[in-house]
Amino acid sequence: MTDKLLVILQIAGRRCALSALDVRSVIETGAITPIPRAPAWIAGITALRSQALTVIDCRRAIGVAGDWPTDHRAAVITEGGHSYALLVDGIEDITTAAGEVGQIPGGFGAEWSRIALGMIETMAGPALLIDLPALLAGPEDIEAAA
Amino acid sequence: MDDLLAEFIAETREMLEATGGELVAWEADPADRARLDAIFRFVHTVKGNCGFFDFPRLASLSHAAEDALADCRAGRREADAALVTGVLAIIDRIAAMIDAIEAGEDFPEGGDDALIAALDGAPEAPADTPLHAPAAAQLGAGEEQTATFRRSDQRTIRLPVELLDRVMSGVSDMVLARNDLAHRLRQAGNQPTIDGPFERLTTILSDVRDAITRMRMQRIETLFGALPRLVRDLSAELGKQVMVDLDGGDVELDREMIETIRDPLTHIIRNAIDHGIETPSARLAQGKREIGLLAIAARQSGNTISIVLADDGRGLDEERIAAKAVATGLVTAAERGAMGRDKILNLIFEPGFSTAETVSNVSGRGVGLDVVRQNLEKVGGSIKVASVPGEGTTFTLQIPLTLSIIAGLTVDAGGQRFAIPQSYVEEIVQGSARALDLTRLGETALVTFRGQRVPCLMLGEVLGLTDGEAAKEPTLVMLRLASGDLFALAVEGIHNHGDLVVKPLAPAVMRSGLYAGSTLLDDGTPVLLLDVANIAAQHALVSDTRTRVLGPLAEEADAAADNASRAMLFTDFAGRRSAVRLELVQRIETAPVTAIDRSAARPRVVIDGLILPLIGLPDTPLTQPKVRLLRLSDGACELLYAVREVEDAVELTQPLAPVPEDPLAEAMTLIGGTPVTLIDAHELFARHGEAPQAAERPRCTLPEGEWARAILGPLVTAAGYDIVDPAEAGETAIGILFEDVYEVAETLGRPLPPRVIRLRDQPEAPAGAQTIYRYDREGLLAALAAAAADAAARAAATGEAA
Numbered sequence: 001m002t003d004k005l006l007v008i009l010q011i012a013g014r015r016c017a018l019s020a021l022d023v024r025s026v027i028e029t030g031a032i033t034p035i036p037r038a039p040a041w042i043a044g045i046t047a048l049r050s051q052a053l054t055v056i057d058c059r060r061a062i063g064v065a066g067d068w069p070t071d072h073r074a075a076v077i078t079e080g081g082h083s084y085a086l087l088v089d090g091i092e093d094i095t096t097a098a099g100e101v102g103q104i105p106g107g108f109g110a111e112w113s114r115i116a117l118g119m120i121e122t123m124a125g126p127a128l129l130i131d132l133p134a135l136l137a138g139p140e141d142i143e144a145a146a
Numbered sequence: 147m148d149d150l151l152a153e154f155i156a157e158t159r160e161m162l163e164a165t166g167g168e169l170v171a172w173e174a175d176p177a178d179r180a181r182l183d184a185i186f187r188f189v190h191t192v193k194g195n196c197g198f199f200d201f202p203r204l205a206s207l208s209h210a211a212e213d214a215l216a217d218c219r220a221g222r223r224e225a226d227a228a229l230v231t232g233v234l235a236i237i238d239r240i241a242a243m244i245d246a247i248e249a250g251e252d253f254p255e256g257g258d259d260a261l262i263a264a265l266d267g268a269p270e271a272p273a274d275t276p277l278h279a280p281a282a283a284q285l286g287a288g289e290e291q292t293a294t295f296r297r298s299d300q301r302t303i304r305l306p307v308e309l310l311d312r313v314m315s316g317v318s319d320m321v322l323a324r325n326d327l328a329h330r331l332r333q334a335g336n337q338p339t340i341d342g343p344f345e346r347l348t349t350i351l352s353d354v355r356d357a358i359t360r361m362r363m364q365r366i367e368t369l370f371g372a373l374p375r376l377v378r379d380l381s382a383e384l385g386k387q388v389m390v391d392l393d394g395g396d397v398e399l400d401r402e403m404i405e406t407i408r409d410p411l412t413h414i415i416r417n418a419i420d421h422g423i424e425t426p427s428a429r430l431a432q433g434k435r436e437i438g439l440l441a442i443a444a445r446q447s448g449n450t451i452s453i454v455l456a457d458d459g460r461g462l463d464e465e466r467i468a469a470k471a472v473a474t475g476l477v478t479a480a481e482r483g484a485m486g487r488d489k490i491l492n493l494i495f496e497p498g499f500s501t502a503e504t505v506s507n508v509s510g511r512g513v514g515l516d517v518v519r520q521n522l523e524k525v526g527g528s529i530k531v532a533s534v535p536g537e538g539t540t541f542t543l544q545i546p547l548t549l550s551i552i553a554g555l556t557v558d559a560g561g562q563r564f565a566i567p568q569s570y571v572e573e574i575v576q577g578s579a580r581a582l583d584l585t586r587l588g589e590t591a592l593v594t595f596r597g598q599r600v601p602c603l604m605l606g607e608v609l610g611l612t613d614g615e616a617a618k619e620p621t622l623v624m625l626r627l628a629s630g631d632l633f634a635l636a637v638e639g640i641h642n643h644g645d646l647v648v649k650p651l652a653p654a655v656m657r658s659g660l661y662a663g664s665t666l667l668d669d670g671t672p673v674l675l676l677d678v679a680n681i682a683a684q685h686a687l688v689s690d691t692r693t694r695v696l697g698p699l700a701e702e703a704d705a706a707a708d709n710a711s712r713a714m715l716f717t718d719f720a721g722r723r724s725a726v727r728l729e730l731v732q733r734i735e736t737a738p739v740t741a742i743d744r745s746a747a748r749p750r751v752v753i754d755g756l757i758l759p760l761i762g763l764p765d766t767p768l769t770q771p772k773v774r775l776l777r778l779s780d781g782a783c784e785l786l787y788a789v790r791e792v793e794d795a796v797e798l799t800q801p802l803a804p805v806p807e808d809p810l811a812e813a814m815t816l817i818g819g820t821p822v823t824l825i826d827a828h829e830l831f832a833r834h835g836e837a838p839q840a841a842e843r844p845r846c847t848l849p850e851g852e853w854a855r856a857i858l859g860p861l862v863t864a865a866g867y868d869i870v871d872p873a874e875a876g877e878t879a880i881g882i883l884f885e886d887v888y889e890v891a892e893t894l895g896r897p898l899p900p901r902v903i904r905l906r907d908q909p910e911a912p913a914g915a916q917t918i919y920r921y922d923r924e925g926l927l928a929a930l931a932a933a934a935a936d937a938a939a940r941a942a943a944t945g946e947a948a
Contacts, residue, residue: 035661
């Protein structure tokens with residue numbers, strides 16, 4: 001686990017990490033076609049070559065409101081046979097993990113705990129390791145379950 | 147039929163290969179239920195397919211094996227070594243027969259009965275002759291078999307589907323790269339050295355794309371084509387009369403999917419004919435038509451294909467199914483009590499379920515339906531059954547299109563583009579809200595379409611993009627659902643239609659129920675494909691019964707359409723959108739550029755042998771080989787208006803604003819929100835109109851001599867005459883003669899043309915002379931015109947008399 005490569009992202013002002021193996025590429029986001037009547041955390045679809053990507057606004061998908069800057073680049077991931085582009089505040093760096101995934105007492109708060117696998121130490125400092133399936137489930141499932 | 151046979155052979159071979167492993171395992175452990183089931187399905191399928199092809203020996207062998215295996219499954223018999231041996235022998239024999247069938251040879255007669263008898267463990271089976279090669283040897287023989295396979299003259303190959311997928315997505319990427327390049331080339335301007343090869347690349351690419359598309363897709367017709375025969379044979383065998391009605395054969399789907407549904411479909415048809423449809427006498431007794439109807443329809447809905455098989459037979463018996471399910475322990479009596487009719491009916495898809503009281507050669511013992519469901523679920527499909535006692539049974543199969551290309555229409559709503567599968571589109575209607583009789587009733591809207599009140603959904607409203615205010619000039623896409631229901635979808639505009647590659651959407655997006663997938667336009671923009679069936683269902687527009695008609699209102703609709711004046715909308719060569727009142731437009735002509743004569747000050751064009759004035763041409767030479775022309779007429783005169791593009795007939799509903807500075811414009815108006823110049827017909831005809839000139843021009847003979855040919859000739863030609871040789875002149879030609887020649891001829895009694903124009907050499911006319919000075923241009927032209935009018939009048943009179 002120590003040599004694991006991580007992509008460091010800023011989401012809603014927090015440092016988060018994705019396993020570099022999950023990130024297929026980082027693209028410049030072109031025009032995003034909005035999807036009417038889709039949940040708010042789905043920003044739309046965009047094209048990557050002949051493929052359509054579902055664009056996810058990670059801030060909204062986590063459920064943290066606020067006015068954050070958005071990077072002009074997006075991380076492309078594949079989950080369950082579908083490809084997504086993740087809109088984040090910023091894509092910072094690729095670095096290696098410096099420790100195992102761990103939990104901290106008190107948790108990360110309800111929204112963040114739902115999408116986090118745990119805290120991971122990296123060369124760039126501690127980051128929250130994101131659980132992609134949980135992120136892509138969107139915030140409303142929690143509300144529905146509650 | 148040869149194709150089908152080849153399919154049958156290939157399929158049976160494939161199954162034999164797959165069963166090979168099962169055989170070994172089963173031989174080792176005859177009690178293994180899963181292996182038993184797999185082998186059972188194999189013989190069952192072979193039996194089914196043989197019935198289709200008339201291979202009685204194959205059929206009897208597989209039927210016997212199936213019987214024996216069914217006994218094992220039902221627990222009536224132990225799977226002992228003798229049985230295993232017997233079944234394996236039969237499978238070997240099937241493989242050998244298949245080889246013989248493919249080679250077109252006759253398989254040696256006899257031996258089948260011994261094999262069948264061996265199944266029953268009959269002692270007379272010669273124990274010393276091995277009936278089958280040991281399973282291991284059989285596997286070894288597989289290689290040899292493959293070798294035979296390769297040796298035979300193969301014009302087709304089987305490829306893994308993933309490979310095709312990869313090629314396909316590669317080609318899609320290539321097309322997008324080409325589009326990008328095309329865009330950049332346009333920006334860079336004309337570059338002859340690059341444009342040529344680029345054009346070639348484009349052509350090649352589109353060919354390749356077509357071929358690749360066809361590689362994977364097949365019309366469901368290929369499957370449907372075999373059904374009438376199957377139905378005929380089955381009904382004849384069972385003493386029933388069944389008519390089959392096929393619809394939607396042009397639905398295309400993945401070859402692989404067609405293969406997957408082939409068996410399920412055949413199974414259901416067998417069941418319908420065997421168990422569903424009654425005998426002719428029973429039908430008559432119930433007041434039904436003697437001939438049963440089996441309707442099979444395929445319809446594409448977004449990225450699923452639904453196939454509906456409906457028979458008008460006796461329907462499913464809920465009580466019997468429930469009783470059977472309880473008896474076989476599928477459900478408990480208590481569970482049964484809590485189940486609705488639908489749930490009970492759908493028990494027929496449970497493994498090991500059957501209601502047939504007698505086992506027949508045709509539909510077997512209900513094994514079909516559990517296999518059917520299993521096969522469909524394997525590919526992500528589903529099957530449902532609905533039935534009304536005494537009226538019939540309907541099976542609905544849903545099959546996904548993992549990768550599909552559908553014909554689609556792109557439309558505008560709320561400033562965004564969406565795609566609609568073409569298969570739903572019945573018609574596109576454009577017009578004012580008034581002509582369409584768009585009325586709001588409560589929250590819903592209705593339009594009148596061909597005298598029917600049809601519910602109308604505003605796409606912008608459905609998608610939450612607009613606040614539901616109906617557009618003044620909506621474009622209606624009339625959509626027909628698989629159930630037969632018709633509804634209108636109001637959109638803001640229609641773009642083009644074409645083949646769309648549909649890709650699945652993320653589950654979170656699918657949950658909205660509005661979209662069936664996404665697709666990329668040629669420029670690479672993603673577009674959402676609407677799930678028409680689901681949108682209609684969400685708005686409760688799907689009725690249970692077919693085709694709901696809300697009452698004919700034909701006259702009203704006609705009356706409404708008459709009120710607004712209409713105009714033909716077009717774009718002229720200056721790129722200006724213009725319109726001309728529809729009453730003026732006689733028709734739209736397409737003329738080759740060669741028919742256009744631009745030598746004179748006013749261009750002319752020859753249409754139907756008439757020379758007509760032509761306006762609207764650009765100043766630059768025409769590059770295209772053909773020109774679209776609007777043929778306008780004011781009743782007497784005709785003229786042609788060259789246009790770049792004819793758009794559509796539209797209604798003039800917006801106020802007309804006069805344009806005094808442009809004499810050729812009657813007014814400006816808004817059509818579809820953009821300004822359009824309405825051409826002033828009065829001014830147009832005043833300026834350019836002329837009566838059609840017959841291309842058959844009046845003829846004229848000239849006096850002899852250089853002067854006549856060189857100086858008089860052109861003038862006469864310009865006046866619209868053809869100059870002919872006096873020898874060929876004929877009755878109608880006008881003669882131009884010098885006075886002296888005329889006098890001589892008259893005096894000598896020589897034949898003269900019926901109409902003559904006499905010329906004199908002196909400017910001053912002698913008193914009472916009917917001659918014209920040879921340089922009196924006006925006088926000559928007037929005389930020629932008068933003569934031509936006279937000739938035309940006479941020709942018309944002759945024409946009428948005739």
